[in-house]
Amino acid sequence: MIILYDFELSAECYAVRLLLGFTGLAHEIRPVDMFPGREQDEAWFRALSPDGTLPVLDDDGLVLTALPAILAHIAARSGGLGRWWPAAARDEIARWFAHAESLADSALRARWIITTGDGHSLPVLQARAHALLRTLDRHVWFAEKSGADWLAAGAHPSLADVAVFPAVALCEEGGISRQDYPAIRRWLDRVRRIPGFHVMSGVFPAGPARADVPFGSQ
Amino acid sequence: MVAETAPRAGHNAAWYPIATSDDLPFRHVYHGQLLGQEMAVWRADDGHVNAWENRCLHRGVRLSIGINEGAELKCQYHGWRYANRTAGCTYIPAHPADAPARRISNRTYRVMEADGLVWSTLSPDTPFALPPVDGEKLALRPIPVNASPEMVLTALVHARRSGSDVEALPPLGAGLELADLPGHPARFFVQPVDAARAVIRGIVARPAGDPLPLLRQFDDVLEALREVIEADAARVELPEPIVPVYQPVSVELSSMPPITIGAQNTLRVVVRRKFPAGADIVGLELGALEGHLPTFQPGAHIDLHLPNGLVRQYSLTNGPGEQLSYVIGVKREPTPGSGSQAVHEVVREGDVVAISEPRNNFPLRRDARKTLFIAGGIGITPLLAMAKALEAQGLAYGFELFARSDAHIPFPDDVGRLGARVNRHLGLDPGATSAAIGRIVANPGFAEQIYVCGPGPFLELVREEAAAAGWPESAVHFEYFKNLKPRDSSKSFKVELARSALSLDVPAGKSILAVLRDNGVNGPASCEQGACGTCLTRVLDGEIDHQDVYLNEAEKREGKVMMTCVSRARSTRLVLDI
Structure with a gap:
């Protein structure tokens, strides 16, 4: 059974509801009171979605929290993958996903501020970043304990590391110290040891990798 | 119970965990903090955990963004390097030809590792009692x-x-x-x-x-x-937030060193190991009685005070960050009563001997495109330390080793670890040696440097061949421990001490240094034969009769400094900046 954890006023949740409607896939909706209830911060929800983000899709225990993955999954489950996510247009679609994220960061954030009165001052943004870094640090720490070096499963770094690295590596320029995230600091070292790594202003090289271990990992 | 464990005034003296052992993986620098004091915490390749004040002594940049090179931590900003254990500065890239003053040393915190945690304290003396x-x-x-x-x-x-x-x-x-x-x-x-x-x-x-x-x-x-x-x-x-207390610049660092005669700051070390290190050569490993020994840089030497009263200089062979013991090599000289005989025959493992702090008159540049080491026999010792440093940093070098035979190669284990970089030249007669050196130095390259050490005639040979091949004098670095040149002290002259407003006569047969001492003007001196550079003195006026082997020809021609222990005046008068 497909369950959508949903907040009626969320634009991202709306996108999922749209596709569920277009494809006619059977589902059940479980409302989560993001505002004003902040139900997404409760432990039961954090167990599903560590960062407390919505929407969340639960398909018989397969829990998806990222909008692109949820949409792709619904398309596949409905048998419409080739129509809704054709291989020939994946680059184009990925660009529109990025475009949608940028709009979420601007238009939707403005909407949120005006409709909820939740002022996005610098301290609020920094606090939100710290909350995200806490989740990331915990994820990396337990990954290390299971012998994994990278954000996503697998022995090789993935696009996930590439996508997350820049914001984390530059966060101290936003007044967000990484001192409380030792596992993140070790992951940053590992990414910076991937052969072909390049620095940019504000991102420094790591020490040389151990010769006998790929990427000088643990 | 809570009240008893709650912190009170004075808890700066206690030990606290500051990290997990797993927080210090290979070549990582951990960003720690205790009671407002930030720390750069890193594990060296030898396993030692360093916890240092988290700021470079140069510009205050956090060392936690620096690079852990295994034996040294390098600041990310201007590349100052600090040694494992001591946190002493070993190299300043902006001053490639100079040895950093040995007092440039970062603040270190005490560290213990127990039960998977790394512990530290702001206290200098509270015992660790978990x-x-x-x-x-x-x-x-x-x-x-x-x-x-x-x-x-x-x-x-x-x-x-x-x-x-x-x-x-x-x-x-x-x-x-x-x-x-x-x-x-x-x-x-x-x-x-x-x-x-x-x-x-x-x-x-x-x-x-x-x-x-x-x-x-x-x-x-x-x-x-x-x-x-x-x-x-x-x-x-x-x-x-607690206002962090940065280590103030020490009185020692901010004032001129006291001027006294002879080797100062002797420290006692124990002979941990005495071992054969090639034919007629013994190696001595001199360990700290507790903790670590003072910071050294490649090229540094120590004075060794021998049981027979002699004081002799020996170069350290250690690689970077090896601060628990110094390793020197001593070749047996035939002269009875010599320093080397005392080392070979009298000194035993377990003996406690006195040494000076390391001094470096032979600093290694690390900005060369390539560095060429040329070693004659036991003269390899300072060059071994240098090659190990360049090896650790991955910098290019070549190593030419001259010895009488395979068995005469000093420190064969260390030489073996340098691998194929070492070209061995064994059993050559003087003519063949000269020809080989001629070939080695035949093609001077841009931004290349030669470091040579060995017997006096060998040094002279390399310097002559290099000069003939077109190497600039400033690119050929050498260090003499003995001055074998004939010296002439037959002339008498006058010295004026500009700062002390004193005018003194230097008679024939007596050195300037001795005359200064007779008149209560004490300056530092060590070898007193014009080899070590300790008594280097600025000259304001007059023509110098250089008789030392410390200065290179260009420095001698410039005539701005002299060695008061052996050098004299050509003019009737010298004005010294004393």
């Missing part, structure tokens, strides 16, 4: 909390299983069973990061089998506890 824990321990994921350490400890104690005991541990610690995790007694320590920041660190008995489920259970409980503590902390006024 109550012993039985069995193998598992360190929990550390949980940083934005609340005062006192609040965190109180909340931990309140979260214990009702009616259960709390075991008071060293400041800000408690042994207890959490209500949400009965049956798993744990030891919790609250690291006081700052006045309103703390880290919960815990250790539990390692379960049989996969530890991950237990680690996750603790993590869930502690994360929930953190949420409660931080919500409470948001309702109270938190104390202001």
